[in-house]
Amino acid sequence: MDVERWPGEWMRGVLPLCLLAVVAENETYGYELARRLHAAGLGTVKGGTLYPALTRLEDDGVVRSSWREGDGGPGRKFFSITPDGLAFLAERKVGWTTFTERAGSLLHPERASS
């Protein structure tokens, strides 16, 4: 399996959290978010997947957006995390670690400590 093209159902599960985590570090804009995810080895997130996910996050109140003037070009839509978003991310980070450890123990029982 080409690791740059992860299964869609995995990406659908993890994308909102990853977007939130990147936005929590620094407010940033769509294209840059896609670039960060790609740089982290999660493959290419296309615009058609990226913006709906960001819109859902905004509708849920965990990020907020604002249009800023670009340098010489059309404006960019910047996303920043809200207080609710920080709380949500903190909670989900813990949950995700537990979840993946448990799944991992099923996939690699030989590695699980007895």
Add this chain to the structure above:
Amino acid sequence: MRTDAYRDELLLALRLRDVPGPRIAEVLAEVDSHIAESGEDPTGAFGPPREYANEVVDTIRGDERSDWRIGAVLRSVPIALVAGLGGYLLASGLWGLASGRPVVPGMPALIAALAGGALFGGILLWQMTPARRREQRVLDPRTGLDLAPEVPTWARVSVVAFPVTLLLIGVVLGLLAR
């Protein structure tokens, strides 16, 4: 597909799905700015316009979203029926007034014309209220520019002039039938 062609198709697809004007504007601006940064082909980045429009509808919360197909039909059929009835009464009433002959059973021609005019005119006014036009507006969030400019005056005049002409022809025919 060229970006402006993609944007036009996407705008139309979103309108057909009754996506509110402000949301349409955000989506179009997002596509525009993303493509400007990445230089990709819009269909490659966002998928075919109709599919992306469906995706946009999916992101609208359940309580706001209406099944757009049902909504479009439920709204347009009664409107068409009432407008059609009004048009019939108006045209028949005018012909009856002009020719002096009875037209609509059980109703004097003048009443028919007035009732028809009221129904038909009422539908027109209702569909064209300023509030409705405002919520349909698609204003680019970056520049405030109207992405879906008003129908030009000549088109609006033609839309009104055409049925009015037909009604006048009906009146003339009625007069000739005296």
